[in-house]
Amino acid sequence: xxxxxxDQVSKTFSGTRxxxxxxxxxxxxxxxxEFFGLLGPNGAGKTTLISILAGLSRATHGQVRVLGHDVxxxxxxxxxxxxxxxxxxxxxxxxxxxxxxxxxxGYFGLRRNxxxxxxxxxxxxxxxxxxxxxxxxxxGMKRRVLVAQALVHKPRVIVLDEPTAGVDxxxxxxxxxxxxxxxxxxxxxxxxxxxxxxAEALCGRIAMLKQGQVVALARTAELLQRASASVLRFKLxxxxxxxxxxxxxxxxxxxxxxxxxxxxxxxxxxSVRAAGGMAEQVEIRPADLEDxxxxxxxxxA
Amino acid sequence: xxxxxxxxxxxxKRFWRVSFQTVAAPVLTACLYMLIFSHxxxxxxxxxxxxxxxxxxxxxxxxxxxxxxxxxxxxxSLIQSKIMGNLVFILLTxxxxxxxxxxxxxxxxxxxxxxxxxxxxxxxxxxxWALQAPLWVLVFGAGGAALLACLGVLxxxxxxxxxxxxxxxxxxxxxxxxxxxxxYSIHSLPDFWQGLSHLNPFFYMIDGFRYGFFASSDVxxxxxxxxxxxxxxxxxxxxxxxxxxxxxxxx
Numbered sequence: 001x002x003x004x005x006x007d008q009v010s011k012t013f014s015g016t017r018x019x020x021x022x023x024x025x026x027x028x029x030x031x032x033x034e035f036f037g038l039l040g041p042n043g044a045g046k047t048t049l050i051s052i053l054a055g056l057s058r059a060t061h062g063q064v065r066v067l068g069h070d071v072x073x074x075x076x077x078x079x080x081x082x083x084x085x086x087x088x089x090x091x092x093x094x095x096x097x098x099x100x101x102x103x104x105x106g107y108f109g110l111r112r113n114x115x116x117x118x119x120x121x122x123x124x125x126x127x128x129x130x131x132x133x134x135x136x137x138x139x140g141m142k143r144r145v146l147v148a149q150a151l152v153h154k155p156r157v158i159v160l161d162e163p164t165a166g167v168d169x170x171x172x173x174x175x176x177x178x179x180x181x182x183x184x185x186x187x188x189x190x191x192x193x194x195x196x197x198x199a200e201a202l203c204g205r206i207a208m209l210k211q212g213q214v215v216a217l218a219r220t221a222e223l224l225q226r227a228s229a230s231v232l233r234f235k236l237x238x239x240x241x242x243x244x245x246x247x248x249x250x251x252x253x254x255x256x257x258x259x260x261x262x263x264x265x266x267x268x269x270x271s272v273r274a275a276g277g278m279a280e281q282v283e284i285r286p287a288d289l290e291d292x293x294x295x296x297x298x299x300x301a
Numbered sequence: 302x303x304x305x306x307x308x309x310x311x312x313x314k315r316f317w318r319v320s321f322q323t324v325a326a327p328v329l330t331a332c333l334y335m336l337i338f339s340h341x342x343x344x345x346x347x348x349x350x351x352x353x354x355x356x357x358x359x360x361x362x363x364x365x366x367x368x369x370x371x372x373x374x375x376x377x378s379l380i381q382s383k384i385m386g387n388l389v390f391i392l393l394t395x396x397x398x399x400x401x402x403x404x405x406x407x408x409x410x411x412x413x414x415x416x417x418x419x420x421x422x423x424x425x426x427x428x429x430w431a432l433q434a435p436l437w438v439l440v441f442g443a444g445g446a447a448l449l450a451c452l453g454v455l456x457x458x459x460x461x462x463x464x465x466x467x468x469x470x471x472x473x474x475x476x477x478x479x480x481x482x483x484x485y486s487i488h489s490l491p492d493f494w495q496g497l498s499h500l501n502p503f504f505y506m507i508d509g510f511r512y513g514f515f516a517s518s519d520v521x522x523x524x525x526x527x528x529x530x531x532x533x534x535x536x537x538x539x540x541x542x543x544x545x546x547x548x549x550x551x552x
Contacts, residue, residue, distance in 0.1 A: 013552070056392055057552045076395035084393050090386035094315050106307025107394035149390060 001068050002029035003157050003188035004053065009062035011048055011212075022048040023212040025062070030190060030205075032067075032156075035183050037203030037220070038192045039293060044209040046192045047087060050161050053190075054084045066157055080108065083155030085147050087162045091134040097121070097145055098130040101152055108153040120148040123178045125171075140171045147175060157188045164195060176202065200224075200289040208296050216296045223292045231287050232259035232268055234279040241275040244268060249294060258291065259284065305400035308391065312408030316374055323412060327370055328419040331362045335424045338484060348486040349517050356428040360438075360511040361483035363420045367442055368506070371413030371449040372456070372474055375405045379457025380466050388550060398544035402454070402537075409450035410443065417442055431514075437522055438513030444529045445506040449474075451536045458540075458549050477503045487519055502532045 011023040023045045030036045040046050051057035053064050055071050055078070064071045069078040092100060101120065105113040121127045124144045129137060137145065147163065158179065164172050180202070183189050193199055199206060199220070206223055208216040216223065235253045249256040259265045265284065272279050316323040339355040348357045382388035391401065421430070432438055452474070460466040481503035487495050498504050509525030512518035518525070 051552070054393055055551070056389065058547070076397065079393060079395045082393075086386075086389050086393075088386050088389075090389060092382075092387045092390070093385070094318055103307060103311050104390060104394075106311075107304045107391065107396055109304045109395075150393075 001032075002065075003032045003034065003067055004030040004190060005063075005065040006049070006053075007063045007065070009049065009052060009059045009064060011045075011052065011057070012060045021212055023052075023059075026209070026212070026214055027062075028207055028214060028217055030188060032188050033183070033186055034205060035180075035189045035203050036191065037199035037206040038190060038209065039196065039199055039206060040192075040209035041297065045212040046209055047161055048212075049209070050084070050159055050190075050192065053159065054082065055079060080153065081156050082159065083150040083153065083157070084159045085150040085161060085163050087165070089139060089142050089146070091137075091142050091145065093133070093135045096131050096133050097126060097137070097148075100134060100145060101148055104149045104152045110153060113152065116154065117148075117152065120151055123174075123181075124148050125174050140167055143167055144171065144174075147178075151182070155187070157190070158182065159190045161192050162194065163191070164193060164198065172198075196289040196293055206289075208293065210297060215299075216292075220289070224287060224289065226292060229260055229287065230258075230284050231291055232257050232265050232282070232284055234272075234282040236272065236277050236279055238275070238277040240277075241271050244271060247298075249290070255279075256291075258287070258295070303400075304394065304396050305404045308396060308400065308404035309408050312374075312378060312404055313411055315378060316408070316412050323370070323374070324416055324419060327366050327416045328423055331366050331420040332423050334362055335359070335427050339427055348489070349515060352515055352517075353428070356514075357486075357511075358484065359421075359424050359428040360514045361507055362424060363417050364442070364445060364507045364510040365478050365483045366420045367413040367417035367446050368449045368478055368503070369413075369474065370416040371409045371446040372453040372470070374412040375409035375450045375453030376457040376460070376466055376470070377453075378408075379405065379454060380460050380463060383457070383461075383550065384463075392550065398541065398547075401544055402541055405454050406447060406450040406537075409453055410446040413446035413449065414442060417446075433516035434513045436513070438510060440526065441506055441510035441513065441522075441529065444526070444533060445510065448502075448506070448529065448533045448536060451533070451540045454540050455536070455543065458543055461549075477501055481507050482519070483507060502528055505529055 006026050006028055009023055009026045010021070013020045013022055026049060038046050038049070048057060052059045053066070053071060055075050058072065066078040066081050069081065071078045095103065098117070101117045102113070105117065121130055124147055126141070126144050126148060129141055134142065134145065143163065151158065160179070163175060179189060191199065191203060203220055206218065206220050207214055233254065233256045236255050237253060240248060240250065240255060244257060247257060257268055259268060269279055335358060338358055343354045348354065456466055456469045460469065480498065481501050482498065487498040487504065490498065505520070505525035505528040508518045508520055509522045509529065512522040
């Protein structure tokens with residue numbers, strides 16, 4: 001039985017300015033024990049899909065099941081199995097960290113949860129903040145509490161919606177260590193992120209969403225193979241010739257272009273020179289997930 | 302203990318943490334009304350035979366405080382959670398819409414009744430603590446608190462901003478409480494206004510509650526109870542329905 005099953009999920013929002021279709025017949029399964037990545041540009045429908053999974057939103061058509069439990073008809077069981085870290089940095093200003101976790105346990109009917117709460121506080125580096133009021137915490141600390149709150153009932157399926165957006169390196173590492181440990185112990189993890197190197201490092205399989213549709217779904221290794229074998233990277237002070245600009249990834253002075261073979265490398269450098277430019281610090285590297293991602297997004301444009 | 306009792310206790314803690322503002326302040330306000338109105342009007346008005354104006358005013362003030370605070374608790378808690386976004390912590394749990402309803406309504410009733418007991422204890426210095434029919438006091442106090450707690454949930458769900466909620470409070474709840482006979486018997490009103498008052502469900506709550514103090518009232522307490530129950534069942538059913546739909550909280 002899949003940990004999460006999305007079956008023909010569509011979602012249409014009706015507003016004052018007409019209708020907007022956020023998801024179009026999204027179908028895929030995530031197996032138990034997987035570390036699964038859900039990628040896509042802003043507005044692709046990632047958060048909408050997760051909201052439907054979590055019961056915060058209702059699908060217009062289709063079904064979602066968590067370990068066989070329908071998220072609408074059998075919502076109580078589905079939510080017991082699911083731990084969701086919301087994207088927004090929300091908190092209840094009335095309570096301390098420890099109280100917030102005890103209250104969250106209570107909602108799930110768990111009374112003697114102290115040992116697990118202590119383990120969460122320890123594992124997420126919150127032990128010395130347990131008595132602090134939520135208002136006094138920094139953004140990073142609030143994010144850790146959100147993770148702890150999502151895990152307080154030991155869910156078998158963990159959903160992290162952009163948990164590392166605007167978060168410092170230390171927290172990212174703490175977070176991934178802890179979540180990987182839970183994954184090794186058998187928990188299924190569904191992650192959405194904008195940091196593609198993170199998805200590449202952590203996720204066994206990846207789905208890419210664009211305009212509410214699944215445009216790629218494969219093992220991370222296969223996706224990487226699918227990309228052009230290598231990438232030519234160089235620095236350039238003059239503008240890129242228009243013919244190259246279309247397929248280039250430009251970050252300030254750094255230009256990166258797919259270059260499957262030696263001929264392609266020569267052609268690129270030749271056209272840069274013809275335009276009066278001088279490529280510096282030239283190197284060739286293997287393609288990464290970001291190249292795949294950009295390739296997939298471009299194809300479907 | 303079940304999951305919803307945690308939500309109930311959390312909601313009680315929420316107002317109790319700031320009890321100076323949520324319990325003590327409304328008691329003080331009621332005492333000020335008592336002091337001023339009874340001082341100005343005690344020589345001029347005798348509403349029921351043998352009942353001083355001060356004594357007459359007391360149950361009205363108590364009930365008004367119960368109603369306003371029950372409404373304020375559920376409505377402000379909900380809108381704060383909606384605006385802060387922390388309502389998500391409840392929405393992600395297995396708690397059903399009924400659990401949500403019990404927790405918010407019962408905690409709002411707890412605040413309303415707590416304030417009511419406080420006002421009764423404080424204003425008793427002016428008008429006496431005697432209750433002729435305490436069971437009626439309890440029934441109308443709890444029933445009225447429940448009705449306003451439900452209305453508070455409705456308003457909290459509906460409002461997107463604090464000023465919409467304030468509008469509901471100032472333009473619906475306040476006029477209905479003030480024009481329900483808190484400060485006077487409607488028998489002292491001209492026919493037209495008397496007729497109009499009979500259409501105000503708040504009038505029956507206050508009149509029935511007052512019956513518990515003096516064993517006399519403008520209309521029969523049984524009739525008032527019937528009106529209260531009909532209103533309560535209708536408003537509770539609507540509230541439960543909207544919660545089940547996830548009105549404005551689940552998209």
